[in-house]
Amino acid sequence: MLRGIHHVAVICDDYAVSKAFYVETLGLRVLGEHYREERQSWKLDLALPDGGQVELFSFPDAPARPSWPEARGLRHLAFAVDDIDAACARLTARGVVLEPVRVDPYTGQRFVFFADPDGLPLELYEVAAAG
Structure with a gap:
């Protein structure tokens, strides 16, 4: 499967x-x-x-993608990172505007949203180290 x-x-x-x-x-x-x-x-x-x-x-x-208000369908693309603080610092240094870092209430993991040049919502999701 x-x-x-x-x-x-x-x-x-x-x-x-x-x-x-x-x-x-x-x-x-x-x-x-x-x-x-x-x-x-x-x-x-x-x-x-x-x-x-x-x-x-x-x-x-190509037509614009509806994002606000959130439309039905695929919502965003999330990338796993080991260190959200380092990833945020790298993106901020390159001029990317980030939303505030939040904590997932179910997993306790930290995440942050930002947008690509076309406004597509992207997310960084900090994955806890195994162990």
């Missing part, structure tokens, strides 16, 4: 801006980059350290 999440696809407005954000700001590694002439679309495959991937697409005239 299911083994895990293989990838998450994100459609962006400004490909160059989003590519820089996901590669330079978030530190994802480029696996492949292709321009698909028939769709007038870039497809950028990015690697997460755990083997998962983010696919970044550009499509001409």
Whole structure:
């Protein structure tokens, strides 16, 4: 049956801006980059350290994604981090605006939300060390 999440696809407005954000700001590694002439679309495959991937697409005239108020469907993309304070400091130094760090009332873990260049909600979720 299911083994895990293989990838998450994100459609962006400004490909160059989003590519820089996901590669330079978030530190994802480029696996492949292709321009698909028939769709007038870039497809950028990015690697997460755990083997998962983010696919970044550009499509001409893609409609805006409703975020506020929150719409039905996929809500946000969450990335696991070991040290939320260090991750927040790195993002803040790169000009990313973060919401205040909160604590999950059920797990006790800390998390923080921010947005990608198109306003897609992203989350950092601090995962407790095993042991």
